[in-house]
Amino acid sequence: MPGDDLAQLIVTALTAxxxxxxxxxxxxxxxxxxxxxxxxGRVRTLSDVEPExxxxxxxxxxxxxxxxxxxxxxxxxxxxxxERGVLICVTRHGFxxxxxxxxxxxxxxxxxxxxxxxxxxDSARRIRHRIGELTRVLPAVVITDSFGRAWxxxxxxxxxxxxxxxxxxxxRGRPDxxxxxxxxxxxxxxxxxxxxADLAREKNRSQPVVVIHGAGRHTAAEDGPGVQxxxxxxxxxxxx
Amino acid sequence: MPGDDLAQLIVTALTAxxxxxxxxxxxxxxxxxxxxxxxxGRVRTLSDVEPExxxxxxxxxxxxxxxxxxxxxxxxxxxxxxERGVLICVTRHGFxxxxxxxxxxxxxxxxxxxxxxxxxxDSARRIRHRIGELTRVLPAVVITDSFGRAWxxxxxxxxxxxxxxxxxxxxRGRPDxxxxxxxxxxxxxxxxxxxxADLAREKNRSQPVVVIHGAGRHTAAEDGPGVQxxxxxxxxxxxx
Numbered sequence: 001m002p003g004d005d006l007a008q009l010i011v012t013a014l015t016a017x018x019x020x021x022x023x024x025x026x027x028x029x030x031x032x033x034x035x036x037x038x039x040x041g042r043v044r045t046l047s048d049v050e051p052e053x054x055x056x057x058x059x060x061x062x063x064x065x066x067x068x069x070x071x072x073x074x075x076x077x078x079x080x081x082x083e084r085g086v087l088i089c090v091t092r093h094g095f096x097x098x099x100x101x102x103x104x105x106x107x108x109x110x111x112x113x114x115x116x117x118x119x120x121x122d123s124a125r126r127i128r129h130r131i132g133e134l135t136r137v138l139p140a141v142v143i144t145d146s147f148g149r150a151w152x153x154x155x156x157x158x159x160x161x162x163x164x165x166x167x168x169x170x171x172r173g174r175p176d177x178x179x180x181x182x183x184x185x186x187x188x189x190x191x192x193x194x195x196x197a198d199l200a201r202e203k204n205r206s207q208p209v210v211v212i213h214g215a216g217r218h219t220a221a222e223d224g225p226g227v228q229x230x231x232x233x234x235x236x237x238x239x240x
Numbered sequence: 241m242p243g244d245d246l247a248q249l250i251v252t253a254l255t256a257x258x259x260x261x262x263x264x265x266x267x268x269x270x271x272x273x274x275x276x277x278x279x280x281g282r283v284r285t286l287s288d289v290e291p292e293x294x295x296x297x298x299x300x301x302x303x304x305x306x307x308x309x310x311x312x313x314x315x316x317x318x319x320x321x322x323e324r325g326v327l328i329c330v331t332r333h334g335f336x337x338x339x340x341x342x343x344x345x346x347x348x349x350x351x352x353x354x355x356x357x358x359x360x361x362d363s364a365r366r367i368r369h370r371i372g373e374l375t376r377v378l379p380a381v382v383i384t385d386s387f388g389r390a391w392x393x394x395x396x397x398x399x400x401x402x403x404x405x406x407x408x409x410x411x412r413g414r415p416d417x418x419x420x421x422x423x424x425x426x427x428x429x430x431x432x433x434x435x436x437a438d439l440a441r442e443k444n445r446s447q448p449v450v451v452i453h454g455a456g457r458h459t460a461a462e463d464g465p466g467v468q469x470x471x472x473x474x475x476x477x478x479x480x
Binding site: 083095096156171175189192218 | 345386388397414420443458471480
């Protein structure tokens, strides 16, 4: 609920379910954004939304609820594609995803839609440090959403915010197993951790948090640059 | 090496390293395509390549070795983008990736480049059934490569071939935790399994195979449709 102390709820649930396991700085807490958004009050009720002209036109084209489209446009910096019932948007954070991340699934009220957090990296940092206060341990925190991909069917969970890890593991300039210098290898660690967690939960089980143990190779003491560092700037992007 | 019995090599290595652990049908063997390609002889030596006009022109534009570009073009169905030193291609399989998957890292000869397998789903099926012959167990097999993404920095490992699992877990039409019907949820399970494995290995350690235990929720007795089912057909693709 809006105002909930999500870190406290996570620690309570962890203690209840894993009484024998201590949280460690090698752990990654992967948190589905939906609970973060709800705790931050990032929910809108469609009956309160008055669609404007552009939303009405797009909704008619796409066969969508115009109020839902208005909420999407409110979260958008740019609409990249509006075809076949799909709105691919650049969000205010710079993420490219369907419907600007506005989602009606796993939301209690039938008229409610959930938005992405305003600053998911900041959300991750705050959850991390609040868990640190409560447990004296600073695990890494990754906040996720399910994004579709260009060119491939299906969605993968990706990181939209993180703290306590480098989201990109940059191997450029380092040697491969044969001593040849790697020229392009940058591993999207935060996104791969998000994918791991998605495999561990089911979409209808209300399991917003997954703990990944033994990920110490990927965690760090500092919060790090967050997922902002993963966004490809517009002027380097070949697919807008 | 070309002609190696890769399944036999994998089983031997598994037995040596995990003497106490039986392979099971709940396991997923995630295999980096490079060893598959090498065993299938999908390696070319640049000194044998005579670049044609288009390769020479692209190489000059991109600051690349024209022989390398020729090999890439030979693997291409279409070049989507050729800018900033990057060639984004549609491969003959239909994958969209940099350099049509042609790669010079972790290859012994300094003039050698490795191509993707001709039919990675078939490669996965053959490895799976050969492991079945050798061990009487049929684990799932996923063959992977590291692909960059539109809009985001860094690469994630993705599945380019698979057998023994449904690459897409389709939740459309099923209810969420509140009973609302999911309308767009299709989980790219094979790609998420590829991502899991990438976190477990390091890029300079010659670790081509990762075993994921406890993935029985995602494995299947049948080979399934393979990663071909993940490719978004050209006429449904908004980003070509």
